[in-house]
Amino acid sequence: MRLSAVFLVVVQLLASVYAKAESGNVTLTRAFADDDYGFYQQKVLEAVLSATPEYGNTQISLHPHPMPQSRQVVSLLKGDADVMWSVTNAEREKLLTPIKLPLLKGLAGYRILVIADDAQHNFEPTLTTDELKTRTLVQGNDWPDLHVLKSNGFNAEGEEWSLWFTSMYIMVEKGMVDGFPRNVIEVSGDLARHADKPITIDKNHLLVYPNYEYFFVRPDDDALAKRIRVGLSRLIENGKLEAIFNHFQTHKLALTLADDPHRTRHTLQNHFLPYVLDYARWDLEKEKAIKALTSE
Known part of the structure; x- marks a missing residue:
């Protein structure tokens, strides 16, 4: 030049x-x-x-x-x-x-599984973390969460995400995957927008990892x-x-899900974040x- x-x-x-x-x-x-x-x-x-x-x-x-x-x-x-x-x-x-x-407040690292209406039998309360790793999950292909799941041994695949994550929820609806781990902040709004689909929130499990x-x-x-x-x-x-x-209102619902004592907590490591904050709940x-x- x-x-x-x-x-x-x-x-x-x-x-x-x-x-x-x-x-x-x-x-x-x-x-x-x-x-x-x-x-x-x-x-x-x-x-x-x-x-x-x-x-x-x-x-x-x-x-x-x-x-x-x-x-x-x-x-x-x-x-x-x-x-x-x-x-x-x-x-x-x-x-x-x-x-x-x-x-x-760190709730981005609290993940609820969105599943098909008729798939709750795949996620019984007694399901261990190792057993949960055999289920097929989907995340956005450029989300750090995908790498967190994979590095912890979960069977997760990436998907190009579209408006309101329609592609992910179609995969759940059609049985192409067993579940879509969605953070507790956004899951209620998502389900309201996809009310026409036969999908729901798993009742028994919660994935937790440092995620800010x-x-x-x-x-x-x-x-x-x-x-x-x-x-x-x-x-x-x-x-x-x-x-x-x-x-x-979705934030209040998120705290209810995150603090639910009846859910089995599966604690994961975030290998892509070299620190844990002690003030995430600011x-x-x-x-x-x-x-x-x-x-x-």
């Missing part, structure tokens, strides 16, 4: 960055065309920006194109977006800057990372983050959570 052409590319890139900064917008990626998915995370980010006015009057713009998580990562690295949210793993934390507050959902920003955007950390710490301290969390460990955010 000629020097003049290189100079022109650099000038155009700088102009694009300057225009983005002047616009006062933070672009948030999204997974689906339906804005209901990720609405909680969007509301949290809005509250973060409102709680940090000294950083400027900034608004959220949703990325115009829904995309899977792997493409969201690329979008941030290319500068096409500023913030994404997803469960974390070591590789993702190398590529991007994680804001280490579990937005879902964070905001992520580009590794070169220290200012935005700091702003989100400061904003989250303020929202924890003044109770607004808890209020936003409790506003969603509502119960406010001081630890705030200290962790402000010390990064």
